[in-house]
Amino acid sequence: MILANKKHISSSISKIRKLRKQDVSVDELLKGLFKGNKAHLAKAITLVESSKAEHFEKANTLVEKCLGKSNSSVRIGITGVPGVGKSTFIEAFGKALTQIGKKVAVLAVDPTSTLSKGSILGDKTRMQNLSKDSNAFIRPSPSGDSLGGVARKTRESIILCEAAGYDIILVETVGVGQSETMVHSMADFFLLLKLSGAGDELQGIKRGIMEMADAIAINKADGDNLEKAKLAEVEFSRALHLYPPKANGWTPKVLRCSASEQTGILEIWHLIEEYVTLNKKNGHFEQNRKNQNKNWFLQTVDEQIKQYFHQKKSFEKVQNDMLVAVENNRVSPFYAAKKLLESISVELK
DSSP states (O other), X not given: OHHHHHHHHHHHHHHHHHHHHSOOOHHHHHHHHHTTOHHHHHHXXXXXXXXXXXXXXXXXXXXXXXXXXXXXXXXXXXXXXXXXXXXXXXXXXXXXXXXXXXXXXXXXXXXXXXXXXXXXXXXXXHTHHHHTOTTEEEEEEEOTTOTXXXXXXXXXXXXXXXXXXXXXXXXXXXXXTTHHHHHHTTOSEEEEEEOSSSXXXXXXXXXXXHHHOSEEEEOOOXXXXXXXXXXXXXXXXXXXXTSOOOTTSOOOEEXXXXXXXXXXXXXXXXXXXXXXXXXXXXXXXXXXXXXXXXHHHHHHHHHHHHHHHHTOHHHHXXXXXHHHHHHTTSSOHHHHHHHHHHHHHHHHO
């Protein structure tokens, strides 16, 4: 039996490796995607993440044909400071959802080193139980130089996962800088994970972070930390009452959970269901999706404008000249930027 399982696993790995090396057509990828084939989904995401010019049109065609296939999914953004237990929570949350019949896709973003430009991409290792679940798909992606620790093609990846039949999309971010703002712009529900007893209460009450949260989950509420978690729950609940009500009529809640002990996990899902039901009734769910599409468009325009001009040798020359001038304090960065933009306007005429 063990030998048979080893042969099956070895055969599956060989098939995936073979597929990765193949230049699969868009139609083949779509066929596999719509059947929920994980290997084809992984290949499709690799294609949309590619920066190669020859993959651009192919990726666009793929995403276009998947737009109409999106199901009644729920996109959940999950963020929190490093060490809050995002990966442990996502694994426990994902397993709880698959056990009640949901198909869960996890788009986990790993920080890219500013020095080596590399990423560990270890989320499948950290979420071993979930990665073995037939109803779960985990895709770690490097953040690259994207603002806020969100992979450049996360929105496209969401569309592909929905086309493959996943009804819950979890987007995990690095949890630093502007990640909260970025994940909020592509999620239906924004969950902020917090710790108690770690000086995190004051940080969490800062205006902006709290305003975006649809719920706060105080993780690691177990053992000796349970009483501290209860106090943190009271503090965060009081803080939430200081903010004006959300336009969609939702009042953010604070919950306690322990991912390691798997307590309070399903309660968070029931709260999300309550949120989705309310927002679908009052029309905010659909309006939020429309706003997501507009943000996606504007972000894509910014990216393509940058790509277009960075490919121009004349642009590169002016930019390098201005970098030297700024470095040697001959001109201010503002004046250098103005000169660079003037060179762009000449290029466009």
